[in-house]
Amino acid sequence: MKRLFNVVSHYQKIxxxxxRYERWLMPATLVIGFLVDYFTFTSIQISVTFGLLLAYWxxxxxxxxxxxxxxxxxxxxxxxxxxxxxxxxxxxxxxxLLGSSLVFYWLSGALSVxxxxxxIVAGLMVFNDIFRQYFLKPVAQVSVYFFATLSLFSLxxxxxxxxxxxxxxxxxxxxxxxxxxxxxxxxxxxSEHSRHQKRRMAIAIAVIVTAMNGLxxxxxxxPIPLSLREAGLYxxxxxxxxxxxxxxxxxxxxxxxxxxxxxxxxAGETIYFYTAIFAPPKLxxxxxxxxxxxxxxxxxxxxxxxxxxTIIGGRKEGxxxxxxxxxLVGGHWRIFVKNQRGQVLGRxxxxxxxxxxxxxxxxxxx
Numbered sequence: 001m002k003r004l005f006n007v008v009s010h011y012q013k014i015x016x017x018x019x020r021y022e023r024w025l026m027p028a029t030l031v032i033g034f035l036v037d038y039f040t041f042t043s044i045q046i047s048v049t050f051g052l053l054l055a056y057w058x059x060x061x062x063x064x065x066x067x068x069x070x071x072x073x074x075x076x077x078x079x080x081x082x083x084x085x086x087x088x089x090x091x092x093x094x095x096x097l098l099g100s101s102l103v104f105y106w107l108s109g110a111l112s113v114x115x116x117x118x119x120i121v122a123g124l125m126v127f128n129d130i131f132r133q134y135f136l137k138p139v140a141q142v143s144v145y146f147f148a149t150l151s152l153f154s155l156x157x158x159x160x161x162x163x164x165x166x167x168x169x170x171x172x173x174x175x176x177x178x179x180x181x182x183x184x185x186x187x188x189x190x191s192e193h194s195r196h197q198k199r200r201m202a203i204a205i206a207v208i209v210t211a212m213n214g215l216x217x218x219x220x221x222x223p224i225p226l227s228l229r230e231a232g233l234y235x236x237x238x239x240x241x242x243x244x245x246x247x248x249x250x251x252x253x254x255x256x257x258x259x260x261x262x263x264x265x266x267a268g269e270t271i272y273f274y275t276a277i278f279a280p281p282k283l284x285x286x287x288x289x290x291x292x293x294x295x296x297x298x299x300x301x302x303x304x305x306x307x308x309x310t311i312i313g314g315r316k317e318g319x320x321x322x323x324x325x326x327x328l329v330g331g332h333w334r335i336f337v338k339n340q341r342g343q344v345l346g347r348x349x350x351x352x353x354x355x356x357x358x359x360x361x362x363x364x365x366x
């Protein structure tokens with residue numbers, strides 16, 4: 001009896017300590033999960049990254065089930081320590097899963113185009129922290145988990161099928177919904193309003209599927225898993241043995257931090273637009289450079305023509321390609337980098353200033 005009392009007393013002390021620092025532990029594990037996933041994505045092979053993400057996804061789903069089975073008195077009480085710290089596991093895995101979506105969406109599309117989706121993912125992460133007590137409720141928890149699942153599947157399927165077909169996003173939605181139908185049904189809810197809560201889960205899943213597909217076919221979701229690694233304008237470009245030697249204008253540190261740039265151009269000069277684009281191995285995709293000029297008379301952006309080339313995936317630093325134009329006029333310009341569906345990978349804004357004298361260039365090799 002005394003031993004049982006000591007065990008219970010020890011648990012109560014740990015529980016009190018946990019709740020004392022829960023306010024800091026919950027956001028800390030979320031941030032750690034995000035940072036682990038970010039450095040994993042940027043430093044190791046993409047196939048290993050997806051393997052880890054699938055492991056996080058499985059762990060998150062299993063932990064959510066464990067919590068609800070325990071709370072419904074369907075598991076032995078000796079697992080109380082695991083139940084106590086289960087929310088931290090969920091926070092860590094959600095941080096990794098949502099972080100992966102944020103990293104991919106951020107790297108794969110222009111912020112000016114894909115900002116609504118990035119805002120949604122970032123908002124979920126903030127919501128997950130600030131409103132953590134509400135987040136622990138089944139409906140909110142399952143909704144966030146489903147969003148992470150749909151995002152993960154939409155990232156994974158293009159790698160598996162080496163394709164950017166829009167139907168893969170529809171397939172990802174269908175697979176996620178099909179998996180969650182039995183998942184939601186098996187969750188035991190202690191509340192007497194469990195049927196109502198499960199109905200709300202189903203409605204939330206339907207809303208997420210509809211919204212995400214709407215964003216995708218409106219070209220707001222970027223063309224994952226393509227991502228623009230590098231883009232720049234140059235006054236000369238030569239290719240030899242896969243090496244690009246370019247001449248560009250010197251750029252200050254302050255200039256690099258400010259969006260857009262000023263390009264000094266002589267009449268009749270040819271300007272080159274260089275891009276490096278990441279794509280999965282064996283994936284072929286056609287990339288378009290849409291050069292646009294702002295007409296001050298009509299106050300509209302006018303396309304000066306789309307130039308395209310085909311990329312073949314597999315290089316971590318990106319597949320290199322370029323387009324060029326001559327006889328640019330002074331004023332505001334921008335170039336969109338798109339795929340064949342018109343989804344935007346990136347955008348470069350710049351101003352053209354016409355000059356007569358020669359300027360000094362710096363050599364850049366890629």
